[in-house]
Amino acid sequence: MTFTYTPIEEIPKIVAASKATFKTHRTQSLENRKEQLRALLRLVEENKVDLADAITKDLNRHSDFEIPTIITAVRDFIDNLENLTQPQKAAGVHEKDDCFVRLSPLGSVLIIGAWNFPIMLVLEPLAGAIAAGNTAVLKPSEVSVNSAQLLTRLVQKYMDPAVVSVINGGKDETTVLLQQRFDHIFYTGGTEVGRIVMQAAAKNLTPVTLELGGKCPAIVTDRVDLVKTAQRIAGWKTLNCGQVCLSVDYVLISKALEAPFIEAVQATWKHLFGDNPRTCATYPKIVSVRQTERLEKLLQSIKKENNIICGGETNVAERYVAPTIVTNVSLTDEVMKDEIFGPILPIVVCDDLNGAIDIINQGEHPLGLYLFSDDKDQQEQVLRETRSGAVCINDIACHFLNHSLPFGGVGNSGIGNYHGRYSIDTFSHKRAVMTRSIAHL
Numbered sequence: 001m002t003f004t005y006t007p008i009e010e011i012p013k014i015v016a017a018s019k020a021t022f023k024t025h026r027t028q029s030l031e032n033r034k035e036q037l038r039a040l041l042r043l044v045e046e047n048k049v050d051l052a053d054a055i056t057k058d059l060n061r062h063s064d065f066e067i068p069t070i071i072t073a074v075r076d077f078i079d080n081l082e083n084l085t086q087p088q089k090a091a092g093v094h095e096k097d098d099c100f101v102r103l104s105p106l107g108s109v110l111i112i113g114a115w116n117f118p119i120m121l122v123l124e125p126l127a128g129a130i131a132a133g134n135t136a137v138l139k140p141s142e143v144s145v146n147s148a149q150l151l152t153r154l155v156q157k158y159m160d161p162a163v164v165s166v167i168n169g170g171k172d173e174t175t176v177l178l179q180q181r182f183d184h185i186f187y188t189g190g191t192e193v194g195r196i197v198m199q200a201a202a203k204n205l206t207p208v209t210l211e212l213g214g215k216c217p218a219i220v221t222d223r224v225d226l227v228k229t230a231q232r233i234a235g236w237k238t239l240n241c242g243q244v245c246l247s248v249d250y251v252l253i254s255k256a257l258e259a260p261f262i263e264a265v266q267a268t269w270k271h272l273f274g275d276n277p278r279t280c281a282t283y284p285k286i287v288s289v290r291q292t293e294r295l296e297k298l299l300q301s302i303k304k305e306n307n308i309i310c311g312g313e314t315n316v317a318e319r320y321v322a323p324t325i326v327t328n329v330s331l332t333d334e335v336m337k338d339e340i341f342g343p344i345l346p347i348v349v350c351d352d353l354n355g356a357i358d359i360i361n362q363g364e365h366p367l368g369l370y371l372f373s374d375d376k377d378q379q380e381q382v383l384r385e386t387r388s389g390a391v392c393i394n395d396i397a398c399h400f401l402n403h404s405l406p407f408g409g410v411g412n413s414g415i416g417n418y419h420g421r422y423s424i425d426t427f428s429h430k431r432a433v434m435t436r437s438i439a440h441l
Contacts, residue, residue, distance in 0.1 A: 003142070003145050003148070003149060003168070004168070005142075005168050005169040005170065005173055006166075006167045006168050006169055006173055008169075008172065008173060008176050011167055011173065011176050011177055011180065012176075012180060014137065014165050014167060015108065015137060015177075015180040015181075015182070017162065017165070018108040018135045018136070018137050018162075018165055019107065019108045019135070021108075021135050021162040021163060022105070022107050022108050022134065022135045022183075027105065027130075027133050027134065027135055027163055028105060028133040030081055030082065030085065033081060033130055033131055033132075033133055034078055034081060036130045036159065036160060036163055036164070037074055037077050037078050037081075037127065037130055037131060038078065039158045039159055039160070040074050040123065040126065040127060040130065040158070040159065041071065041074045041075065041078070042158055043123075043154050043155070043157075043158040043159070044067060044070050044071055044074070044123065045071060047150075047154055048067055050150060051067055051119055051147075051150065052067065053146075054118075054119070054144075054146040054147045054149075054150045055118065055119060055144075055146075055147060057146040058115070058118060058144040058145065058146050058147050058287060059116075059144070059240060059241070059243070059284055059285060059287055060283070060284050060285035060319075061239075061240055061241075061282075061284040064239070064240075065401065066117055066119055066120040067119065067120075069120055069124065069401065070119065070120055070123045070124055070127070072403070073124050073127050073128075073403060073419070073420075074127045076403060076420060077127055077128070077130075077131040081131060084131065084420075084421050084424050085103055085131070085132070085133075085424060087100040087101060087102050087103070087433075088100060088101040088103075090432075092434070094436070096436070096437050097434060097435070097436050098434070098435040098436075099432075099433065099434045099435075100433050101430050101431065101432060101433070102430075102431045102433050103132065103424060103425075103428040103429075103430065103431070104133075104428060104429045104431045105132050105133030105134045105427065105428060105429075106132070106134055106183040106184045106207075106427055106428065106429055107134060107135070107182075107183030107184070108134065108135045108136070108137065108182055108183050109129050109134045109135070109136050109137070109182060109183060109184040109185070109186060109427060110136075110137050110139065110177065110178075110180075110182045110184070110185045110186065111125045111126055111129065111136055111137070111138050111139065111186045112139045112174070112185070112186070112187045112188065112189070112197070113125075113138070113139065113140045113141050113188060114141055114188040114189045115141035115143035115144040115147075115287050116240055116243040116244060116245070116287065116341075117240070117244075118140060118141055118144035118147035118148065118151075119147055119151065121188045121211075122138055122140050122151060123151075124418075124419075125186050125188075125418060125423070126138060126164065127423070128418055128419075128423025128424060128426065128427055129186070129423075129427045130163070130164070131423065131424055131427075132423070132424050132426075132427035132428045133428075134183070134184075134427055135162075135163050135164070136163070136164050136165075137164075137165050137166075137167060137177075137182070138151070138155065138164065138165070138166045138167070139166075139167050139168070139169075139174065139177060140152070140166070140168065141189075142168065142169060142170050143287055143288055144287060148168060151166065152166045152168060178196075178197065178200035178201075179200065181204045181206065182201075182204075182206055183206065183207075184206065184207050184208070184209070184426075184427060185197060185200075185201050185206055185207075185208045185209070186208075186209045186211075186418075186426070186427075187208065187209070187210050187211065188211040188212075189211075189212070190212065190213065190339075191212045191213065191214070191339075191412055191413075194210045194212050194414075197210065198210065198415075208415060208416070209408070209414075209415060209416035209417070209418065209426055210409070210414045210415040210416065211245070211407075211408060211409065211414050211416075211418075212245070212367065212409055212412065212413050212414040213245035213339050213341070213367050213409075213413060214245075214249075214339055214363075214364055214365070214366040214367050214409070214412055214413040215249040215250060215336070215338075215339055215340075215363060215364075215366055216245075216246060216247065216248055216249045216366045216367055216368040216369065216370065216388075217248070217249065217250055217251070217252055217356075217359075217360050217366060217369060217370065218233055218248040218250075218251050218252065218370040218371075218372065218396070219252045219253075219353065219356045219360075219369075219370065219371045219372065219373070219382065220233075220251055220252065220253040220257060220261060220372045221254075221353065221371075221372060221373040221375070221378060222254070222256075222257060223373040223374050223375040223378060224372040224373050224374055224394065226257060226260055226261055226264060227264045229261070229264075229372040229394075230261050230264030230265045230267075230268060231264065231268045232372075232395060232396050233248050233251065233265065233345070233370075233396060234264075234265040234268035234269055234272075234323075234345075235268065235272070235396075236248060236396040236397060237323065237343055237345050238269065238272065238273070238283070238284070238323050238343050239284075240284050241283075241284035241285060241286055241321065241342065241343050242340065242341060242342045242343040242344065243284075243286070243287060243291075243341055243342065244397070245339075245341075245367055246367060246368045246396070246397035246400060247341075247396075247397070248345070248370060248396060249339060249340055249346075249366075250329070250335075250336065250345070250346040250347070250348055251345065251346070251347050251348065252348050252350050252355075252356040252359060252360075253347060253348075253349065253350070254349065254350065254351065254352070255349050258327070258347060258349055261347075262309055262325055262327070262347065265325060265345070266309075266310055266325070269310075269323045273323070277322055277323060278313070278315065278318070278320050278322065283320075285318070285319040285320065286319040286320070286321055286342065287319070288319065289316055289317075289319065291319075291341075291342075292314065292316045292319045292320070292321060293316055295314065295321045295340075295342040295344070296314040296316060296321070298334065298335065298340070298342075298344070299312055299314060299321075299324070299344070301333075301334035301335070302324075302326055302333075302334065302335050302344070305333045305334060305335070306326045306327065306328050306329055306333060306335065306346070307326065307327045307328045308324060308325070308326055309325040309326070309327055310322075310323070310324065310325050311323050311324030311325065311343075311344075312324050321342055321343055321344070322343070323343045323345075324343060324344045324345065325345050325347065326344060326345065326346045326347065327346075327347045327349075329346045329347060329348050329349075330348075331348075331359065331362065331363075333346075336348075353373075353378055353381060353382070357381070357382065357385050357386055360386050361385075361386060361387075364411055364412035364413065365387045365388055365389070365409070365410045365411035365412060365413055366388045366389065366409075366413055367388070367389040367390070367409045367413035367414060368388060368389060368390050368391075368392060368396075368397060368399075369382070369386060369388035369390070369391045369392070370391075370392050370393075370395075370396055371391065371392075371393050371394075372393075372394055373393070373394070374394070379393055387410060387411070388410065388413070389407075389408055389409035389410050389413050389414060389417075390405070390407070400419075402419075403419045403420035404420055405419065405420075406418070406419060406422040407419045407422075408422075
């Protein structure tokens with residue numbers, strides 16, 4: 001597929017135009033914000049089929065919750081914009097002081113999307129940036145080519161080009177883009193590139209939101225329905241072929257529960273994909289040959305260090321990696337060093353909840369932490385003794401769909417958060433305003 005990158009010499013001009021538009025102040029009016037949000041809503045609603053088709057071509061999966069999530073988010077901003085952006089009253093030093101916090105848009109923001117959810121992870125942050133009154137420059141992932149091409153065409157068709165623009169490219173184009181001075185950079189992706197983004201932003205003291213990932217653990221206790229737990233974990237581990245920052249990276253479980261848990265996971269995968277997932281039309285693909293080769297290399301290390309209970313097969317040309325269960329895992333093994341981002345599920349045996357917490361605390365803070373237990377004391381212990389971007393109890397990643405909750409990481413799993421009113425906060429400056437009557441000086 002031919003994919004045209006933005007000429008490097010045009011990138012500074014596009015950014016300058018975005019900044020110039022913001023300086024006209026027209027994006028700050030609530031009506032202008034709603035006008036752009038309505039255009040974004042039409043973009044998605046009128047092109048559902050094409051958007052879903054692009055996602056399928058890139059990842060061999062249906063849009064799932066990606067498109068409905070964007071629609072819900074945009075409608076929520078349109079319906080509640082006045083409430084979300086109104087000044088917040090504050091107490092005065094003197095009785096006659098008029099004090100409040102005004103949410104002021106930051107200016108021109110850069111949004112760098114990710115390939116695993118190539119539509120949602122561009123358009124949902126964009127909705128928040130527009131709702132807060134900013135202009136935006138979008139950089140879709142060049143890895144998900146079909147989605148990036150379609151996004152570029154649709155944004156140019158539906159959105160005000162002075163308010164929202166798109167830049168496409170690979171490493172060279174992104175390097176030049178990051179050299180420009182933005183008022184905020186919003187990046188979704190891996191920790192390694194996140195560091196590069198933050199280093200580039202630091203040169204201009206530009207604030208950043210980094211939505212990263214990490215090794216999200218799932219603790220499975222005996223205080224829960226084991227079969228239902230296995231079904232949730234198995235389903236999420238193969239959603240998008242495991243290419244989800246909130247997917248379970250590894251399971252912490254007692255020796256007594258290990259065998260029945262594995263049996264339930266295998267049964268779930270068989271129900272979803274049959275005896276041979278490779279021939280199943282609905283089994284997702286790895287996004288690229290490069291990523292498939294990375295997982296194939298990881299599986300070679302696993303075969304030397306661990307036991308593969310099921311799966312382990314790959315086909316690079318088809319971008320296929322089988323759903324795989326790995327046992328006999330220690331924390332120093334290759335499979336436990338970095339985020340897997342694929343359909344490989346390591347099982348780590350630990351004695352009890354204390355042991356599981358100790359293992360989690362030996363690593364970096366994850367984006368999501370999952371506890372399967374109906375015991376309130378166990379729930380409180382995990383909340384008290386661990387750190388993570390979020391905790392989801394008795395389910396996987398469902399907090400992402402709740403826009404009344406902030407979504408983001410902590411430490412290596414990210415900086416900042418968004419969704420709903422938290423997106424408004426992210427793309428705004430909380431500006432203190434105090435008015436004192438001259439008569440009371």
